Amino acid sequence: MPQLKRSKGLIAMLLLVPGLIIILGVFVLPMIYMLMISLREDMGRGAWTLVSYAHLFQDSYYLEILWRTVKLSLYTVVVCLLLGYPVAMYMAQAAPKMRGLITFLILSPHLISVVIRNFGWVVILGDDGFINNTLMSLGIISGPLRLLYNELGVVIGLTDSLIVYMVLAISTSLYAIDSSLYKAAGILGASRTKQFFSITLPLSLPGIFAGTTLVFSLAMSSFVTPALMGGTSVKVLPVLAYEQMMASLDWSLGAAIAFLLLGSTILLVTIFTRLVETKRYKEVFSS
């Protein structure tokens, strides 16, 4: 029997080897190597140094870009939440067929390259685009509105890309609500508004938190949308990292920016999770 067990373990290992080689060779080792490059002089071979990180934290130029990245990600989270919550509520109430249709319609565009979706937005939001042409022909505005190549354009593009994660996270938590709660609340005379604030909203909080952290981290690391819809005026950390790697060729600084991006995202998500959890425990203790 132990021999059989050992041979089973051996087969499992053999089957896992190709996958593990890919993960270790193309992901784990490169990440360690990148850390080395950011922390040591002479492309990871010289003395240990924090000079690349010091460079980032001493220059207000980089800190401004970090702040802009965080700010645009927060805006995106808020817009995704405000627009995504009603959609999730509608899906929770809808018949299964309708629910399937909405899920399909908001999911399928995500299987087409973000470059192409952003191009569509350029056609909609540009100076000669759909919105400006419509508003001008109706005589509402005299000149085109600037909807693109600024922070607004980036938030619109990111919301389009990421709202699906918010909707799915919230709708999953709404599907799980026991409908007899609403029946009970109705019998006890609670209004629709009261029902929303004492049943729907509290029970959907886990979904809101999951959607928020997911949308925030994905927004922080978006490259294509800020590059195509923000233009040169809206520089964010991923765009900066790309420029350092491919144009300035300062690879130790590029590696440090990559870790600044990863570190700040993890830090902010952790702080958010901690805040949310302590609040939840407080509620448990006070009741």
Add this chain to the structure above:
Amino acid sequence: MIHVKKRRPTVLGIITFFVVLMVVSPLLIIIPTSFTSTGALRFPPEGFSLQWYVKIFDRPEFIDSFWFSLQLALVTAVIATIIGTLAALALHKYKPRGAGMINSLLMSPLTVPSLIIGIAALLFFTRIGLAGTFIGLLLSHILISVPYVVRLVYTGLSTFDYTLERAASILGANSFRTFWDITFPIIRPAVFSGMVFAFLTSFDNVTVSLFMVSPSTTTLPMAIFSYMQESLTPLVASISSIVILLSLVFIFILERVYGLDRLFGSNSHAH
């Protein structure tokens, strides 16, 4: 659920309609724009012509990168599916020691932004001499596709009844025969979906390719991305329309075979 049985549109229904419109319209608007007869990127478009489809042939970089992307995505999909299916089988069937840890290791590329994966791979590949090569690009695409295949096949195996395999082996089938005749046909939808999803992951990717491509190995999304940064013409619309129609075929296959909602079950860093 709150089953509201009302015929007139509700506020929630109206908001939902606009959000769905917002998500779908960037793609829908491209197709009519591509038939414009002028050179302006304008909506609504003026006139009707196929000139922007004809003009694609004047730009060999788009034709070349299109074929290159198709081949890359196909090779990526086949290799990632084999690697991912083997790993999922190992984890689910043999439950080796540390299966949980190995599983999180296999999923780990999904937890790190693909931009950072691209930068790290560029640095490392430069060191070992793979930077700018086809192999380097292929390896990076396999890396970001394998986790999806593992997850899909693992989920597909969760309802698999291993007594079927035991029955086959009692009846004298060897383990290869058992896999081919019993196990594989049952998990085939999951494996197939994993392959289509891996294909699309590779075919759409920009953020990893950004650091991996060279002038001779440029993917279509990269070619469009670079072109868009310099000039915005209806040429992008005609190329995009072709990609959209092609992708729709794959999306419908995925929806029929597996269901899109199951694909997006948990965290996904597709872009």
